[in-house]
Amino acid sequence: MAISVVRFQPKAGLPSTPPQWGVVFDRRIAVLATQATTTGEFVRHALAEARAATRAQATWSLDEVKLLSPVTTNQQFICQGVNYASHVRESGLDPRNFPFNTIFTKASSCITGPTDDVVRPRHVHLLDYEVELGLVLSQDLTQARDVQPDRLHEVLAGLTIVNDVSARDVQLPQGQFYKGKSYRTFGPVGPSLLLLEPHEWALWPSLRMRLSVNGSxxxxxLCGSMLFKPHQTLTELSALQDLKAGDLIATGTPAGCAARAPGKLPMFLARHFISDAMKWKIFVRKGMKDPLFLQPNDVMELSIRTDDGRLDLGVQRNKVVSA
Structure with a gap:
């Protein structure tokens, strides 16, 4: 049975109170004894303790705590781009032109909690959202490994919700994925790290991602719509770089983002008759009038769960505020 692990601080404590780890039973938390200060330490040394926790040990109410990101900011934050055909198409591109896995990184300092405010920098006007399934590694991968689709449990500890918040007026005109997606608070993660049993990893394609803004x-x-599956990405990344226990991989977002390409005629005109500089000026000017882009006081709500409720990663809720 999947186990929902949270990292938290008591609301009544001081901000300097060390975070604790616990297992959620309904709306109560069984506090774990582990002193792990990072996600890597937790998945290396405390998984057995988490799996041994019982409902009778759940003495803290979720209402008494502030939930933190279950992924700590020392971990790598690796992302997949254009990994859903629907998102590729809404970006004005053809999925057939992407026979490769698009990889980039976000600064780990952008990681924030599942209920923390997302701060829009003063110079950013086109703030966007992206709900994504997050994979958390259970072990170090320091050499190439051929990960099989039915062996995900050998290298992954669990799943979490990621919001890949993006400043489109930085990312797109400047061609700066890292820069446009790495401002502080641009990476809400959590609320939970869902630890799966080996047989439950076969259910990941049936996880449904939802994101709403102000209730809309x-x-x-479904996560199963992704183009490059987790085993393919883990295999490719392990041949490319070292991965560490606790590192986070965000697996891409489906259609529905605020930023989307104009129609075919405007795209043709922009490609053949307008300079790049003018094209992006028009993009930003038009985007500033688009109500889909996030504004201060907007509230984003994200969830990932199977339709039958067998796997449930919880609900993430963040408000946008001005810097």
Missing amino acids: ERQND
């Missing part, structure tokens, strides 16, 4: 649904798709 914007994104809704």
Whole structure:
């Protein structure tokens, strides 16, 4: 049975109170004894303790705590781009032109909690959202490994919700994925790290991602729609770089983002008759009038779960505020 692990601080404590780890039973938390200060330490040394926790040990109410990101900021934050055909198409591109896995990184300092405010920098006007399934590694991968689709449990500890918040007026005109996606608070993660049993990893394609803004649904798709599956990405990344226990891989987002390409005629005109500089000026000017882009006081709500409720990663809720 999947286990929902949270990292938290008591609301009544001081901000300097060391975070604790616990297992959620309904709306109560069984506090774990582990002193792990990072996600890597937790998945290396405390998984057995988490799996041994019982409902009778759940003495803290979720209402008494502030939930933190279950992925700590020392871990790598690796992302997949254009990994859903629907998102590729809404970006004005053809999925057939992407026979490769698009990889980039976000600064780990952008990681924030599942209920923390997302701060929009003063110079950013086109703030966007992306609900994504997050994979958390259970071990170090320091050499190439051929990960099989039915052996994900050998290298992954669990799953979490990621919001890949993006400043489109930085990312796209400047061609700066890292820069446009790495401002502080641009990476809400959590609320939970869902630890799966080996046989439960076969259910990941049936996880449904949803994202709403102010109660209006914007994104809704199954994780199984992703183009490059987790085993393929883990295999490719392990041949490319070292990965460490606790590192986070965000697996891409489906259609429904605020940023989307104009129609075919405007795309043709922009490609053949307008300079790149003018094209992006028009993009930003038009985007500033688009109500889909996030504004201060907007509230994003994200969930990932199977339709039958067998796997449930919880609900992430963040408000946008001005810097």
